[in-house]
Amino acid sequence: MAALSTGSRGPVLSLFVTLIALGIIVGGNLRKQVGILFLVGTLVVVTALFTMPENLTARYNVFASSELVVTRKGLVVFSTISSRWILWSNALELWLRDIPHFLFGSGAGGYAALFPWRDFRYPHNLFLEILAEFGIIGLVFFLSHAVLAVIDVVRHFRKRYSQPEVLWLGATLTVFFSAMFSGDINDNRLIWFFLSGLLAAVHSGNSESRFSKIELDSPAVLS
DSSP: OHHHHTTOHHHHHHHHHHHHHHHHHOOHHHHHHHHHHHHHHHHHHHHHHHHSOHHHHGGGGOTTOEEEEEETTEEEEEEHHHHHHHHHHHHHHHHTSSHHHHHHOSOTTGGGGGOTTTTOOSOSOHHHHHHHHHHHHHHHHHHHHHHHHHHHHHHHHHHEEEHHHHHHHHHHHHHHHHHTTSOOTTGGGHHHHHHHHHHHHHTSOOOTTEEEHHHHTOHHHHO
């Protein structure tokens, strides 16, 4: 309810995408619990949209609305659905403008120069923002840390995992998916916090209540 009242649609969507991902990753009773959370979450969201005051739910009802926005290319019709695509396309266009932009980007804050008449400061996608402003070299530096951590986590979850680890994974995935739809680099700094927490949980050395995937896939073990 608190997330819905903020009017931010990206995190709400990210939460449901995360629940689907967790349902695929985990097994046994944990998978059932994730499925129940998904159904309950859907019911809560639908109920809230029909019962909460209009000033709190207005942003969820404007997917088909549109407005004219002045850009360098002239007047462009912006709607909630099309705006993300336009912002992402402009980020790719800026990145692929020439060799220097491809390698090094346009510099921090360079994306905002595409919309001098409107407050579009970032493309609402973490990777596209890095490409547009720091180029492929910047993205490589960014991913060099994250990929090593992800590989470590994937190797661990292929063997065994505990409920606290699943919770940390869920929080990390939620923040990551949210970064694909909203926020800029600074807003999405929480990715590193939750990824660090996930790594700490994985390497804590506490094997209590930790089960292998084979055990988790067997209802008898957790009953």
